[in-house]
Amino acid sequence: MTLGEIATITRGSGLPKSDFTDSGVPCIHYGQIYTYYGTFADVTKSFVSPETAATLKTVSKGDIIIAVTSENIEDVCKCVAWLGDEDIVTGGHTAIVKHNQNPKYIAYWLQTAEFFGQKRKIAHGTKVIEVTPRKLENIEIPIPPLEEQARIVEILDRFDALTTDISAGLPAEIAARQKQYEYYRDKLLTFKEIAQ
Numbered sequence: 001m002t003l004g005e006i007a008t009i010t011r012g013s014g015l016p017k018s019d020f021t022d023s024g025v026p027c028i029h030y031g032q033i034y035t036y037y038g039t040f041a042d043v044t045k046s047f048v049s050p051e052t053a054a055t056l057k058t059v060s061k062g063d064i065i066i067a068v069t070s071e072n073i074e075d076v077c078k079c080v081a082w083l084g085d086e087d088i089v090t091g092g093h094t095a096i097v098k099h100n101q102n103p104k105y106i107a108y109w110l111q112t113a114e115f116f117g118q119k120r121k122i123a124h125g126t127k128v129i130e131v132t133p134r135k136l137e138n139i140e141i142p143i144p145p146l147e148e149q150a151r152i153v154e155i156l157d158r159f160d161a162l163t164t165d166i167s168a169g170l171p172a173e174i175a176a177r178q179k180q181y182e183y184y185r186d187k188l189l190t191f192k193e194i195a196q
Contacts, residue, residue, distance in 0.1 A: 004137030007099035011068070011133045012057045015091020020046045025053035026086065030093035033067040033080050039107045039160075042084040056089035057096055062103040066110070068131045069093040076129045077119050077136075081107035095133040102149035108156050109141055 003009065015029055026044035028037065036045055048056070059065055059082050070076035081103040082088060090096060099106065109115060122135040144152070163170050 001141060001143045002137060003097065003139045003141055006101055006141070006143060007097045009133040009136050010057060010096050010098075011092075012065075012090045012094035012096060013092050014056055015048070015052075015089075019048050019052045019091075021049050021052075023047050024049050026084070026088040027053070027056070028059070028065055028080065028082075028088060028090050028094075030065075030067040030069065030091065033065065033078050033094075034070070034075055037080040038164075039079075039111070040081045040083050040104060042082075044084075044088055048089065053089045056091050057094075059088045059090050059096055060098070061085060061087075062099070064097040064099070064103060064106055064110070065090050066095045066097060066131075066136070067093060068095050068133065068136075070129050071127070073120060073123055073129055076123055077110065077115075077131055079107055079110045095131075095136055097136075101143065102146060102153055104153040104157070105149035106141070108153065115139065115141075 012030075015027065017029060017031075020027075020029075024047040027046050027048045028041070028044055029046060032045060061082060061084060063082050064079050065082060066077050066079040067075075068077065070078070079097075083103065097106070118139050119131060122138070123129050123131050143149075165171070
């Protein structure tokens, strides 16, 4: 199916970083999708005043925020699935995807080589690469039943934990091997002083 068949896609507007406040309505700025957020989020780094929030687009639980402007083709359309319980807001250079599918499934799929190939065809620009929400509607995405989406997500979540969770998986294994190496290195390179 196309994204346009399973979702409504709207473009954000506004939200310079100068609008950030220390507290207020949670928000996600498009630049933070590149620099701060992973594939999913349930808390935000930034906030705006209620007055500013009233001028921005609302993101509800399960919505996908896609950064539609970037300096390169690789990064354009990086996304974050909003999994928090409260509504947040987002601003310009984003597209908000409202749908009734598994949000993690869609967020994972938007990282695939299949999506990258389609994205390359609809991106435009030279110094600034952009993908319009209207063109995103034509992206073709496989939509298995929700139960199968949940099964796929469960498997991908386990792989994600193995490769990124500092207390499990590869990072923990690398840290353990580093400690083992340091232990044996110190043992091998520590010498008793020979009496004269």
